[in-house]
Structure formats: C-alpha cells, structure tokens
Amino acid sequence: MLEQCERSSRIYDGHILNLRVDQVALSDGAKSIREVVEHRGAVAIVPMLTNNRVLLVRQYRYAVGKELLEIPAGTLEIGENPDTAANRELEEETGYKAHQITKITEIYMAPGYATEKIHIYLATNLQPSKMQLDEDERINIEPMFFAEALRKVRSGEICDAKTMCGLCRAQEVLG
C-alpha cells in the first residue's frame, strides 16, 4: 500500500518543526497531496517516586490555550539518542535523576500528518538533582499517587495523549 512521492515542496523550516507538502502516487496510481509536519521526535518519562507516587508537570500549552497536566517530556536534540534524552529531560524538567530508566513504548502521535514519534520511559529509584528548564519553559511539578493520576485520566482532567499512553503502559509494567 506504499505511497510514492512525486514532487515535494518545502513550506517552512522552523524551530521545533518543518512543513512540507508532497504530491504522491497511491498504490493504485491515483494522485493525492500529503501535508507533512516534520518533527525530530521526543521522549516522555513516567517518573515513579516512593509510595506509589508519580511526578507530573503542569504547564501552559499555547497551541491548545490551556494548562495541561502531563508526564515530563521534551524534544530530541539533533542526533541525540532517546535514552540520553530521557535522562536529560527528566533531570531538567523535574530536578530528579533516575537510577533505573526503561523504555516501555514508542508511539506515533499524529501519523496522518506528523512524523513525530515519542519514546516513553518508566523511571524508578529517583534521586534529587538540579532542575534546569529551557528558556521558554514555565513548569510546575505535581507529585501525586499513581491511582490519583489514573482517576484524572478517567475524569478527563488528564487529556494529553502521551500522558494517557504512558500511565496506561506503566500501570501494566508495574503490575
């Protein structure tokens, strides 16, 4: 069912994303247009504290116009290994280092138009370190019981896709 690119137009090369528009031939020869948001990929981490608590972060999300409660996450640096990025982002966003960090899933966020894949990790045995936010990041840390986070998924208070996927997979892995 492959689709072949016949012509590609670069529309925008930006800071966290690029946009291109391709003319493609579908598997049966029909033509169509595919708008593609290029994104380097990202990591997200489910950081477990002692006592079955999880560390979430609350931040204003300009694109959707509201504050969201999420697992810590961040974009890969150019050429950066996802494992390295997961350790880096966890420390930068939460001020904790993990002695154990394991990938629990990889997901495509919007495969209809975006290349972005997020690598999701489970981090345990956390130890306080030094928080170091990006220049344009304003983040509040919110530790809570894991069961409370799952309740917030059910109630709709947690409505970020990577966070829902991460908590769901972590619940299974933690048993």
Place this chain on the structure above:
Amino acid sequence: MLEQCERSSRIYDGHILNLRVDQVALSDGAKSIREVVEHRGAVAIVPMLTNNRVLLVRQYRYAVGKELLEIPAGTLEIGENPDTAANRELEEETGYKAHQITKITEIYMAPGYATEKIHIYLATNLQPSKMQLDEDERINIEPMFFAEALRKVRSGEICDAKTMCGLCRAQEVLG
C-alpha cells in the same frame, strides 16, 4: 501562566492543516516563538463486534512511512458535531453502523505545537451498512479479539497514540 500573542504570521493554509508562527509574551514578560499547527480536530472510534472482538483498520501512513494498525478515525468536517462525525466515520471506514455510540475520552495529540483534539468513542451493537472511503483512503479492515489488540499494544505492533488511548479507556469502560 498564560502566554499572550503579540504578533502572528500565517505561513500556510492547507487541506487538513494550517501553520502559523506567533511571537508570544510569557507570564513573566519574557518573549518566545510558538509554532502552531492548526487542525480542525478529529474523531476516533473503538468499534466492538460480538464475541469481544474489536474492528481495527490497517493503512499506509505516508508521514511515518509505514502501515499502521489503528482504530477507525477521521477529521471533523467544518462545523461538524463530533457525535455526528463519529457515526459518519465509523460507517465510511468500516461499513458498520452503531446502535450505541458513547464518548469515552477527549485527548490532545501534540499540545506542544498542534491544536488537534481527538474525541474518542466506544461503539457497540454494530450492524452491517455501506463502506465509503475518501478518494485518497486505502484501508483494510482487521477484526480481532480485544485481548489480541491489547497484546499488540504490549508488543509494540500497535503504536498509534489515539489507538492506545482508545483501547486503554475502552478496556476500563467495558470492565
């Protein structure tokens, strides 16, 4: 923690998405740039057949360069109510109508840069109707046991975020 738009540049107005780049003032007065992919929003449906089987769809996803196994989904028409869209997309993509269809969650796919919200529904009491794909859609229907779909989430064969969220929420709702 609000961020105020100070200047907005429209980069692209397209078929399924638009792109704009805004200069914003953060809550403490610092300046930054926000790249925003505007998307009308979408619906996705977890369609349950008899015998604890779920109806998934397999399609080539050009942006990520591979075939993915997903729950049926589609973009909202302009001004379309999500409930209406859920019934329409289910019928168009799978050839089934649902006698019962209930929203089980709403999620933001990539709130760091995209406005897209997906409304996810659970559809039960399905009845055969008429499939009617969009001109540029090439989709294969794959019914399977719900437990098998969950295994494919664990194994990584299902790696689409909305599908993982939909199956996870449906599992809870179905009990």
